Amino acid sequence: MRALLLLFFMLPALSHAHGGGLDSQGGHTARASGEYHCHREPCFSNQQSQHDAEREARQQGRPFTTLYDREQWPHWLDSDGDCQDTRAEILIRQSQTAVVFAGNDPCRVDYGRWLDPYTNTLFHDAAALDIDHIVPLRHAHGHGGHAWSVAMRRRFANDPDNLLAVSASANRSKGHRGPDEWRPPHPAFWCEYARRWQAIKQRYALQVTPPEQTALAEMLATCP
Numbered sequence: 001m002r003a004l005l006l007l008f009f010m011l012p013a014l015s016h017a018h019g020g021g022l023d024s025q026g027g028h029t030a031r032a033s034g035e036y037h038c039h040r041e042p043c044f045s046n047q048q049s050q051h052d053a054e055r056e057a058r059q060q061g062r063p064f065t066t067l068y069d070r071e072q073w074p075h076w077l078d079s080d081g082d083c084q085d086t087r088a089e090i091l092i093r094q095s096q097t098a099v100v101f102a103g104n105d106p107c108r109v110d111y112g113r114w115l116d117p118y119t120n121t122l123f124h125d126a127a128a129l130d131i132d133h134i135v136p137l138r139h140a141h142g143h144g145g146h147a148w149s150v151a152m153r154r155r156f157a158n159d160p161d162n163l164l165a166v167s168a169s170a171n172r173s174k175g176h177r178g179p180d181e182w183r184p185p186h187p188a189f190w191c192e193y194a195r196r197w198q199a200i201k202q203r204y205a206l207q208v209t210p211p212e213q214t215a216l217a218e219m220l221a222t223c224p
Contacts, residue, residue: 056142056209068141072150075137075157083107086158087131094165099126117192118170118184130171132164133157134193135200138176143207152204162200179219180211187222194219 026043038044076085084092088109092099095112102110114123123129137145137157145153156162174182184193194216201208208216 068138068146070137072153073137073141073157074150074154076131077154077158079158086160086163090131090160090163091126091129091165093160114165116166116170117164117189118166118174118186120186120188121167123167128168129165130168132166132171132174134162134164134196135204135206136174136176139178140204140206143201143209144205156204159200161196161203178209178212179215180209183215183219190219191223195223 022039026040027038076087078085084107088107091109091112091114095109095114097113099109099112102108109126111124112126114126114129115121116123116129118132133140137153140156145156148156170185179194179197183190198208198216198220200206
């Protein structure tokens with residue numbers, strides 16, 4: 001009972017200190033102090049990512065600007081209005097056989113035949129696959145993409161040359177890391193991975209850091 005009474009008296013103070021509901025990131029700005037506070041994910045992870053990016057920028061002597069927000073990078077769009085979004089189109093494009101759609105729905109791919117180049121594993125169930133951005137959105141944001149227009153971010157996020165159907169576990173293992181922190185588990189794909197990474201970085205004029213360049217050179221050295 002005493003605990004309930006204590007909570008009852010604390011609630012107005014908490015409300016006054018923070019004020020308002022949580023935003024889409026899981027945090028909000030406190031009215032009293034003007035400080036931004038995290039209360040749940042993905043806010044905690046996003047703040048940690050920003051701290052990591054700022055530390056990396058300081059070590060490399062370059063500026064870092066704003067916090068990455070995936071909602072500012074429109075992706076998986078149906079640009080041509082045929083009901084098949086970017087994910088479906090990549091699955092159709094990269095399947096080694098004609099895909100099978102879910103029931104009578106031509107919008108969602110259900111089955112096909114995909115060889116994941118990251119792990120050299122064969123898949124038939126589309127649900128086991130993610131569509132990976134070779135150069136991840138968050139990585140692009142921290143290496144020049146923060147200054148792009150929404151139209152440019154949309155173009156990058158849906159560029160088929162930057163997309164691969166891969167196993168969900170491999171994609172989530174990679175996260176937003178660059179080649180100096182993560183490489184495909186299947187070394188035979190290192191050459192192609194480095195070439196495509198390099199091409200995307202050049203096309204969109206994204207910064208390449210010295211550790212990243214070293215890692216790319218090591219993977220390119222495996223090319224025939």
